[in-house]
Amino acid sequence: MTPKAVSTQPIDGQKPGTSGLRKKTRVFMEPNYLENYVQSIFDGIGGVRGKRLVVGGDGRYFNAEAIQTILQMAAANGAAHCWVGQGGILSTPAASHLIRSLEADGGLILSASHNPGGIDEDFGLKYNGPNGGPASETVTARIFARTREIDSYHVVEAEPVDLSALGRQELAGMTVEIVDPVADYAALMETLFDFDALRGLFAGGFRMRFDAMHAVTGPYATEILENRLGAPEGTVMNGTPLPDFGRGHPDPNPIWARDLMNCMYGSGAPDFGAASDGDGDRNMIVGRKCYVSPSDSLAVLTDLAHLAPGYADGLAGVARSMPTSTAVDRVAKAKGFACFETPTGWKFFGNLLDNGDVTLCGEESAGTGSNHVREKDGLWAVLLWLNILAATGKSVAELMRDHWQRYGRNYYSRHDYEAVDSEAAHALMDDLRGRLAELPGKSFGPLTVSEADEFAYDDPVDGSRAEGQGLRIHFTSGGRVVFRLSGTGTQGATLRVYLEQLETAPDVLDQDPQAALSDMIAAADEIAGISRRTGRSGPDVVT
Ligand code: G6P
Numbered sequence: 001m002t003p004k005a006v007s008t009q010p011i012d013g014q015k016p017g018t019s020g021l022r023k024k025t026r027v028f029m030e031p032n033y034l035e036n037y038v039q040s041i042f043d044g045i046g047g048v049r050g051k052r053l054v055v056g057g058d059g060r061y062f063n064a065e066a067i068q069t070i071l072q073m074a075a076a077n078g079a080a081h082c083w084v085g086q087g088g089i090l091s092t093p094a095a096s097h098l099i100r101s102l103e104a105d106g107g108l109i110l111s112a113s114h115n116p117g118g119i120d121e122d123f124g125l126k127y128n129g130p131n132g133g134p135a136s137e138t139v140t141a142r143i144f145a146r147t148r149e150i151d152s153y154h155v156v157e158a159e160p161v162d163l164s165a166l167g168r169q170e171l172a173g174m175t176v177e178i179v180d181p182v183a184d185y186a187a188l189m190e191t192l193f194d195f196d197a198l199r200g201l202f203a204g205g206f207r208m209r210f211d212a213m214h215a216v217t218g219p220y221a222t223e224i225l226e227n228r229l230g231a232p233e234g235t236v237m238n239g240t241p242l243p244d245f246g247r248g249h250p251d252p253n254p255i256w257a258r259d260l261m262n263c264m265y266g267s268g269a270p271d272f273g274a275a276s277d278g279d280g281d282r283n284m285i286v287g288r289k290c291y292v293s294p295s296d297s298l299a300v301l302t303d304l305a306h307l308a309p310g311y312a313d314g315l316a317g318v319a320r321s322m323p324t325s326t327a328v329d330r331v332a333k334a335k336g337f338a339c340f341e342t343p344t345g346w347k348f349f350g351n352l353l354d355n356g357d358v359t360l361c362g363e364e365s366a367g368t369g370s371n372h373v374r375e376k377d378g379l380w381a382v383l384l385w386l387n388i389l390a391a392t393g394k395s396v397a398e399l400m401r402d403h404w405q406r407y408g409r410n411y412y413s414r415h416d417y418e419a420v421d422s423e424a425a426h427a428l429m430d431d432l433r434g435r436l437a438e439l440p441g442k443s444f445g446p447l448t449v450s451e452a453d454e455f456a457y458d459d460p461v462d463g464s465r466a467e468g469q470g471l472r473i474h475f476t477s478g479g480r481v482v483f484r485l486s487g488t489g490t491q492g493a494t495l496r497v498y499l500e501q502l503e504t505a506p507d508v509l510d511q512d513p514q515a516a517l518s519d520m521i522a523a524a525d526e527i528a529g530i531s532r533r534t535g536r537s538g539p540d541v542v543t
């Protein structure tokens with residue numbers, strides 16, 4: 001089992017996106033594809049000799065095989081120790097927690113998040129640093145630079161490790177330790193939330209449905225909700241992780257979690273519904289006949305987090321990605337703490353969290369989290385909601401009504417145009433960028449543009465600058481539309497159009513968001529020429 005160097009050459013297109021490298025599974029399975037990228041990660045972080053790493057993934061097709069390759073390469077590169085979730089399973093937040101609690105040097109997480117899994121679907125790999133969070137832009141750039149110049153990788157030929165056997169094994173001088181993927185994470189949740197109150201809630205007849213979407217949160221949710229909190233068996237739906245997620249699209253939104261939505265809007269609906277995505281970092285919250293948008297969820301959690309023991313001392317501050325609605329800004333203002341606006345991508349929250357500037361973070365893309373780990377965390381959000389429901393005795397709908405009455409309502413929607421011809425999508429953005437300066441003062445239907453710019457972010461902690469982070473058009477009505485190309489797709493380009501309008505009058509807080517935003521939807525199409533340039537008559541996904 002002596003390590004050998006295998007010669008290789010750079011493979012095009014190994015540039016990490018918003019969250020690591022995501023490609024079609026078959027691409028990852030091509031000769032040297034995974035190996036080149038893993039070696040580039042190791043080289044890009046300054047080698048792994050003597051280092052201790054956490055490895056695990058969301059269980060999608062190719063997860064276990066890729067883990068074996070990673071372990072053989074880590075051993076060949078001189079790593080000292082790898083902790084691996086049993087069966088190769090670790091949710092993204094659980095991996096983040098293990099990196100932090102074990103004081104590991106970093107981790108490799110295998111996931112394409114909410115993208116479908118299977119041999120003809122998507123696969124992904126990302127590196128998280130010693131703080132447990134996604135690699136910074138600087139580290140990511142170094143990894144990418146290595147992919148452009150790589151000429152060999154190191155690997156040992158060895159029998160596969162037994163991923164099912166808890167405990168230590170040896171692989172060419174490196175210790176592989178298989179750990180329970182759920183235990184440490186569940187213990188962390190017990191320190192943040194009032195589990196006694198939650199047990200009381202379920203004992204009192206409170207009913208919920210958690211849709212694990214055949215993905216990684218199944219075992220976590222079953223252990224926490226059913227085993228530890230006493231929710232009735234069957235509370236967790238689709239709770240067994242499958243390599244192809246039951247041929248579903250494990251993205252917790254009203255489109256892809258339709259069964260749960262039907263249940264929550266049907267007769268006899270339970271009190272509370274929630275779902276999480278492929279790797280367990282996203283969340284969807286829905287009350288009885290009351291869907292909560294991710295931006296509103298962030299605002300409510302920010303307002304009421306102090307009701308949970310882990311946040312009883314209040315929050316240091318809060319952060320949201322730029323396209324996320326500004327609902328949370330008004331809560332932060334009322335409470336007197338800072339609200340930061342960052343580009344899309346959880347990695348941009350890392351410095352603020354490490355620096356103690358913020359306690360909670362959230363994104364419109366169904367991500368919410370706190371300083372307990374350095375990833376967004378689906379089940380954490382669900383438990384914080386449950387804790388708030390238990391502490392207030394109110395329903396989700398009552399909490400939302402209270403919130404809007406106090407702070408006003410940010411009508412919000414995101415329209416996605418998926419798998420658009422890449423050139424057409426870039427042309428749309430380039431053309432709009434070129435016209436930003438001439439838009440102020442122009443009217444589109446009843447709306448008049450007040451300001452238009454392209455978002456750039458200066459990180460207040462390390463001074464780095466991220467440019468080209470979305471085109472923003474503000475209207476005199478106080479509303480805004482943002483145009484951005486997704487950084488997580490694997491096919492063509494995905495155009496995201498984010499629409500937002502604040503209403504404060506008590507009699508207009510109860511509208512359908514698509515109706516409330518209809519003027520802005522029309523204006524967005526006129527301003528950017530969406531249908532003309534993409535050939536689409538409407539969005540593929542509306543959230
Ligand atoms: C991932 C990232 C998030 C990001 C989301 C959408 O889930 O972890 O931080 O908001 O993707 O990114 P996209 O570039 O597709 O809009």
Ligand code: ZN
Nearest residue numbers: 113114279281
């Ligand atoms: Zn995810």
